[in-house]
Amino acid sequence: MEEEKGAVTRTTVRYLIRLLGSAGIPKLVLAFAVVLSLIGAVTGLIVPLITGQLIDSFSADMLRMETIGVLIAMFLLEAVSSGFSYYMLAYVGNQTVNKIRKRLWNKVLALPVPFFDRHRSAETMSRVTNDTNEVKTLITDHLISFFSNLLTVAGAVAILFYLDWQMTLIILIAVPVGFGILMPIGGKMYKVSMSQYGKLAQLSAMLTQVIGEIRLVKASNAERREEKSGYEQMDDLYRFGMKEAKINAVLIPLMSMVMVVLLVVIIGYGGVRVSSGALSAGELVSFILLLFQIMFPFSQFATFYTQLQKVMAATERLRLILEYEPETEERAALQAPQGHQDLAFREVTFAYHEGETILSEVSFTIPAKKVTALVGPSGSGKTTVFSLIERFYTPSSGSIEFGEVPIRDYSLDSWRRKLGYVSQDSPLMTGTIRDNIIYGREEPVTEEEIAEVARLAYAEGFIQSLPRGYDTEVGERGIQLSGGQRQRVAIARALLRKPDILLLDEATASLDSDSEHEVQKALNNLMEERTTVVIAHRLSTVVEADQIVVLENGRITGSGKHEELLLSHPSYAEWAKKQFHIGNDAEA
Known part of the structure; x- marks a missing residue:
């Protein structure tokens, strides 16, 4: 799925459920x-x-130990069941999100290079870590409690109707008021959360x-510039955090106010009902306690709704990765053959x-x-x-063939196993050092061999001279080692x-003369009996090449050996004149 600029399709609850289902939720643990x-x-x-019966027993001067025993047992049962339930939900939430993260990581590794051209790496990392954490919070802290709270509210309302239907109707007036507060605020929370994640x-x-x-920052005296840039982005994040705080600052007190007003009305009206004899003191206490049983879940509904909006925003960002088209890999694709054949670009x-x-219509062999x-x-x-090799x-048109077979017909894994790549600044x-030498080897x-x-x-030589030899840490991006x-x-x-095919992106261009000499000898060993393609910035490094292909403005303007191009290709002759002239001056 191609991501459109600024266009975000609001994720439906159905998609979120499908995402959770695809993660393989441990159903037995969840059911328990x-x-x-x-x-x-x-x-x-x-x-x-x-509790109501116990109070009525007090009033009748008939304290029953059985009732107290049952009450204590109920407290213990509720505490134990809640504790085990929370632990199991935490297990379900963590395991589910762990599987979603693994699925995301697997998908990220399968995404084509154009995806990473369009998206900064840290944004992708944020989706895999921060956004999935919101999903875990929803499952662990809110999802199942939402349904148990529904049962609590439904059961409490049924009992309240049984105790006194008139007071129960007063309670139910608060329900549409609460939803009238929740719905518009939830929409705002979704927009704020989406912007905040961005x-x-x-x-x-x-x-x-x-x-x-x-090192570049410090060498360029750019600390103040980066400080200012960081402050600006932190201030933006702060502003969105405060927008979220404003929403909660309105939502939580409003919901609390509705509950407190309701409680005051019920206590006042209940006192009148007790004094008239329509309701016993114990029944009023039961009524108030049940009201609290409704109030607490109802406040959690508000939290659940706002968290759901945040998760919807987070899931939308995950969806952009999960539905992005991965690198094409046909199951029935051919395995790239061992050995050497010509590699040809056809228009x-x-x-x-x-x-x-x-x-533009490039053809060469x-x-x-x-x-x-x-x-x-x-x-x-x-x-x-x-990059095309x-x-x-994928070429817009034309084909690249290994022997007589287009390379797109080979499986990606088998084709890339035929390739070796060394760049100007080879990343580690x-x-x-051992980890980096064997990097990518599954066998x-x-x-x-190392x-x-x-x-x-x-x-x-240099590895053995290091105190820890092959176990020497290279540091981030190999910073502990020199370029050579x-x-x-x-x-x-x-x-x-x-590899059968070797790609060298001017591997000695950024080295000093001593390092270049050592690396060039190593490259000669690497190039032996291999199909080698070299990107040359300095013509002195390729004068001995079997074939030199000249590219200008996306077209091939000449090919041949060095001596042939000096005579037949004006641009090449001009480059050679400049570079070798500079070299002669330097030697002089």
């Missing part, structure tokens, strides 16, 4: 919790009647970005956004077990070619994958 909750509700209705997600995104790039056209074509370099100015489409995106995951990996790929990646060390760990990881 409901039974205990109902026992507590029924017990709560019996206590006022026994602001919370924006704040999380900003904090994640700033903390993740704290491939692609645009990230409609009307903004990045590649990447020969098996050869090195193909992609060169061209920034924005010419080189990185897009990599990795199937992060938080964990140890068991021996220490000998040591071998580290040796081939020229990483063995990160690159060599990434190359070791790629070697362990044993």
Whole structure:
């Protein structure tokens, strides 16, 4: 489902029920919790009647120990059943939300790259954590108690009619008054909650970005700028928090006022009924206690309704993830074959956004077990070619074929297992060097295999020099290692994958000369007997390539070896002249 700007379809209760049902609620535990909750509700209705009888016994000077014993037993039964019921509901709520979170996480991992192009990562994280927590609160604290409260109210009203139907009619007048207060306020709560979740997600995104790039912030003297930006977003969140507080500040006192006025009227009118002999003192006490049994659930109805509106807003945000189209993965898809074949682009056209074509009818062949370099100015489409090979995106038209078969016919998992990727700033995951070398490998990996790929990646020396060796923590995004060390760990990881097709995004561009020399030797080991595609920003790194493809403005304007392009391609010759001239000057 494509997300429309500013357009949010209000989630129905039916969708929320379907979401909870799909999470596999433990029905036996839930049923037991409901039974205990109902026992507590029924017990709560019996206590006022026994109390009334006890008071009438006082007035008749006939204190009955049996009645006191039953009353104590009812108190204990209500307390025990309520305690067990709450624990079981907490179990149901936590387990259900845990399954929803796992489903969301599974879906997030299956979402296509375009989703992450449109949504900031912290906003997605907020949906998985904060929004699901609202669902858990609804289940644990409100959902089942809502139904037991309904039973309590229905039972209490029936008993009240039995005791005195006239006073009961007075109580029922408060019901439409209460709903008249609840309904309009609930709609406002939904709008405020929806906006509040959005602001919370924006704040999380900003904090994640700033903390993740704290070195850039400090090096750029941007602390004041980020402080101001953070304050603005926190103030926005504060304002929405106060809007929610205003709603509750109106709702809770109004509901309390209705209940207190009702209680005063009942006590006053009940006193008149007792003095006239139409009602005994014990019956009046029972009546008042039952009224409290109605008042407490009725106030909880207000809380439940506002919480339901918040959950509806949260579920709407979850729905945007759950109904987003995942990466296409056909069950009957072919398994990508082992070995090497030519990889061919056949009139491939692609645009990230409609009307903004990045590649236009691109056709070229990447020969098996050869090195193909992609060169061209920034924005010419080189990185897009990599993304299409990795199937992060689907061509708008044309096809990419491995041998004679379009790569879209292969399963994503089997196709991506054929690929190895090393970028300019190869990312590392938080964990140890060993964790990063074996990252993505599902099969068991021996220490000998890890040591071998580290040796081939020229990483063995620096790893062994570290106090903890392979168990050294790399820090967030590998910040504890130098650029050259990160690159060599990434190359070791790629070697362990044993890819047939290697994608190199100018892996030595950001390194010093010593590190570049070490990394280049590691890359030579990695490229051996593999189909290699290199994005080249510096022509000096690809002069030995078997084939150089020149991309300009999304079109191929030439291909061949370095010497051929110097003679046949004016733009390439100009780039080479500038770069090698600069290099000669530097050497001089």
